Amino acid sequence: MRVEVKGLKKRYGRTVALNGVDLKVEEGEIAVIMGPSGCGKSTLIRCINRLVEADEGEILVGGQDVRRMSPTELLRLRRRVGFVFQHFNLVERLTVLENVILGLVLSGVKRSEAEQRGAEALRRVGMARHLYRYPHQLSGGEQQRVGIARALAQQPELMLWDEPTASLDPIMVREVLDVMQELTATSHPTMLIVTHEVPFALRAADRLVLLDRGRVVEEGPPSLVMARPRSELGRRYRDLWQAHLADLSQQEIAGQKRTISACRRKLAQAGS
Template sequence: MLKIQNLTKQFGSLVAVNNLNLSVAKGETVVIMGPSGCGKSTTIRMINRLIEPDRGSVFVDGVDITGLDANTLRNMRKRIGYVFQHFNLINRLSAIENVMLGLVMGGQSKEAAYDKALAALAKVGMEQFKEHKPGQLSGGQQQRVGIARALAFEPELMLWDEPTASLDPMLVREVLVVMEELAKYRAATMLVVTHEIAFALHVADRIVLMEEGGIVESGIPSQVFVNPVSSVGCQYKELIEYQLNTSARTLAGQHVA
């Protein structure tokens, strides 16, 4: 479904992504993790050329996106859903109008676009808020509208660029639940950049760890987080153990009290 070959991006003297290679099978959910600044978001943005790569190729179903002209790229992007860190909703439009906009601009009738937008909002549990404007919605609800906007195109590939990064911790869970449901039904291949360890453990078919612009480890969650071979993997293992021990101590203290 997705094949990345020798992908490279440099900003001045900083090599953000260095000769990266990655393949994702149809229906697979792959989670990319790693420390801030390791190149995760740059990598995912290059897949649909929100950032232009310096070198390398990105194949979606055998088509190299890096070689497409503007019009062909625009059509290819309709097959690739993208959920941003920030919601990027238009404040003057209602939720359903935000979801419809790309469909209408792509040539669909308003009636067909409305039906698809409503179905997409239903998938993320937001159909009852279809007439609300972004200012009337919580951060989690706005991000769910952003997810519906991507789903409305019925994409074959979904790209998630730290979709919970801009949310208050109390709102993160509602977005993760939507993502888990989508991953469970495998309606699209999913590539997710996130720091959410619990989500990765629960949903990912494969974890990819990055450091300094390259992949340092890849495998199923139980392998990467239980028997890591990279320094980044070891750090995640220690963090998981710390969180488990902290939770155990807290529960023990409540029991004693």
């Protein structure tokens, strides 16, 4: 599902959240949107399925202008779009499986079929053993995986990820990133991912979009953006990436040294 945003503007009172955003994401493309906090990333992604109403501009999803859709058309669109929230947004009184199939059942899918699809989605995110648990019985990472399964169960043509790891501790971030990594590698819906995870973004993204003060300041393939950043924000992300790579090299050298020492100890023991 192709997404095209033209001159999108959104204000909250006096605060300008989006100040004329232009963006194109081709069908099956994975676009990662990065930028400092408060730059309008979440607003942009929520405007796409009209969880937030934009003030001006055009949002074309699959060729249809979302802002001109009737309520029925909007509902239909939302059922084809998966949305993963930063705070999971699970319904506390429903089980894991019920949370996943809520949208399906209420959109008219038979309960049995919905449960099958739900169970499959949960299996994909590694939550097959927790179908009948309630959200409060799960860890943050598990809850987010349920949130991802809920989006997947819709069999979406477009997936919108709103900082899915921002509310998680580092261990749980890893859990969720692994799932996302796996999904981006194996699924083919169009994806718009808002995240601060630079390594993940550079590994997974087909297109990196840098947003600052409500405007797209730079976009393109991640390798290109990181190699020749044109904006201050791009340079900052590049520095961050290089620091990360250096850190990784140090870790690798230390790891090799430890391996050599261990081999030597084993050889010495064998010799003696």
